[in-house]
Amino acid sequence: MYILLRYIALGLASILYVGAQRSAPRVLIYSATAAYRHDSIPTAIRVLKENGASINTTFDATEDRTFFTDSNLKSYDAIVFLSNTGEVLDDYGKAALENYFNSGGNFVGIHSASDSLRNTTFFVRQLGAKFDYHPELQEATVDVIAPSHPSTNTLPQAWKVRDEMYNFESDPRSLGAVVVLSADESSYTDTRERKFDQGTPHPLAWYQEHAAGVDARSGTAGRSFYTSLGHLNETWEDSVFLGHVLGGISWALQSNTTRAFNSSGLVGNAGSSSANGGESGTTPGSSSNP
Numbered sequence: 471m472y473i474l475l476r477y478i479a480l481g482l483a484s485i486l487y488v489g490a491q492r493s494a495p496r497v498l499i500y501s502a503t504a505a506y507r508h509d510s511i512p513t514a515i516r517v518l519k520e521n522g523a524s525i526n527t528t529f530d531a532t533e534d535r536t537f538f539t540d541s542n543l544k545s546y547d548a549i550v551f552l553s554n555t556g557e558v559l560d561d562y563g564k565a566a567l568e569n570y571f572n573s574g575g576n577f578v579g580i581h582s583a584s585d586s587l588r589n590t591t592f593f594v595r596q597l598g599a600k601f602d603y604h605p606e607l608q609e610a611t612v613d614v615i616a617p618s619h620p621s622t623n624t625l626p627q628a629w630k631v632r633d634e635m636y637n638f639e640s641d642p643r644s645l646g647a648v649v650v651l652s653a654d655e656s657s658y659t660d661t662r663e664r665k666f667d668q669g670t671p672h673p674l675a676w677y678q679e680h681a682a683g684v685d686a687r688s689g690t691a692g693r694s695f696y697t698s699l700g701h702l703n704e705t706w707e708d709s710v711f712l713g714h715v716l717g718g719i720s721w722a723l724q725s726n727t728t729r730a731f732n733s734s735g736l737v738g739n740a741g742s743s744s745a746n747g748g749e750s751g752t753t754p755g756s757s758s759n760p
């Protein structure tokens with residue numbers, strides 16, 4: 471009887487433990503490109519690594535597509551696709567990424583990530599929409615339409631940026647995404663004719679509570695956050711923009727579906743130490759398969 475009670479108590483304790491952080495989240499940045507390459511990628515990686523401690527998170531970075539195996543991905547609480555373009559994973563890598571998402575893994579996409587893996591349905595759904603085109607880089611006003619979200623709660627209501635105002639091939643809201651930033655189309659020039667309906671107001675950044683790349687019946691859906699901003703070095707050096715991105719990443723981690731926050735999570739950092747430690751495993755650069 472005592473033993474039984476003890477088991478019940480332990481079970482309850484582990485349920486209650488969900489939500490409390492067990493180990494510092496570990497996040498993988500993937501910035502491989504197969505088409506256009508943004509020269510702001512190294513700046514973005516450096517700035518994210520330098521500021522990881524502000525969200526209690528360790529960032530690893532890789533451009534090695536062979537790093538995408540089940541065993542390597544499973545120690546991450548989120549995977550960030552940073553300014554990728556084109557076909558940046560082979561079928562093995564895509565299968566590992568899909569398993570990761572189905573296991574509760576969280577996703578963050580930044581800038582041209584929406585112009586990568588365009589034919590991979592689960593990836594496009596996980597991100598929310600495919601990039602269509604953008605007018606010339608110019609100054610524009612971005613409207614905060616969900617001001618209480620962690621990715622926007624430090625932004626001015628009408629945020630002046632110098633960036634590319636992306637257009638998309640579909641409306642991410644059709645997958646259940648909540649748009650947090652929209653483009654004020656009167657604030658910049660776009661003369662091209664649009665072929666697709668991306669919905670109104672014009673989406674620029676959004677989140678999905680249960681990412682649509684996962685079949686919720688067969689998998690555990692983590693969270694997804696996407697922002698189309700982030701073209702220039704100057705953008706990455708701007709603390710206002712950085713607050714937007716770090717807020718989005720830290721919100722995605724709070725899905726509580728990965729090990730940093732969930733003792734029964736299937737993926738995530740299982741280590742018990744803080745931002746520099748965690749479970750040792752293969753780190754990017756040292757893998758050589760498949």
Ligand SMILES: *[C@@H]1O[C@H](CO)[C@@H](O)[C@H](O)[C@H]1NC(C)=O
Pocket residue numbers: 488489490724725726
């Ligand atoms: C995750 O846990 C935190 C802390 O307990 C809680 O505030 C948050 O609502 C949880 N998130 C989800 C999606 O359940």
Ligand SMILES: *[C@@H]1O[C@H](CO)[C@@H](O)[C@H](O)[C@H]1NC(C)=O
Pocket residue numbers: 509510511512513703
């Ligand atoms: C942006 O920064 C990178 C280094 O992080 C540098 O190589 C590149 O030349 C910079 N681009 C411009 C346009 O200054």
Ligand SMILES: *[C@@H]1O[C@H](CO)[C@@H](O)[C@H](O)[C@H]1NC(C)=O
Pocket residue numbers: 557588589
């Ligand atoms: C993606 O699909 C389009 C249309 O079917 C095709 O033209 C293109 O070659 C495909 N790209 C890749 C990388 O598979």
Ligand SMILES: *[C@@H]1O[C@H](CO)[C@@H](O)[C@H](O)[C@H]1NC(C)=O
Pocket residue numbers: 488573574690725726727728732733734735736
């Ligand atoms: C914790 O992880 C397990 C295994 O993926 C999942 O079934 C459960 O829903 C997660 N808990 C929360 C609060 O998301």
Ligand SMILES: *[C@@H]1O[C@H](CO)[C@@H](O)[C@H](O)[C@H]1NC(C)=O
Pocket residue numbers: 491492493494526742743744745
């Ligand atoms: C950071 O992570 C450690 C575990 O590694 C945890 O003890 C600590 O509470 C976390 N700090 C914050 C601010 O979440």
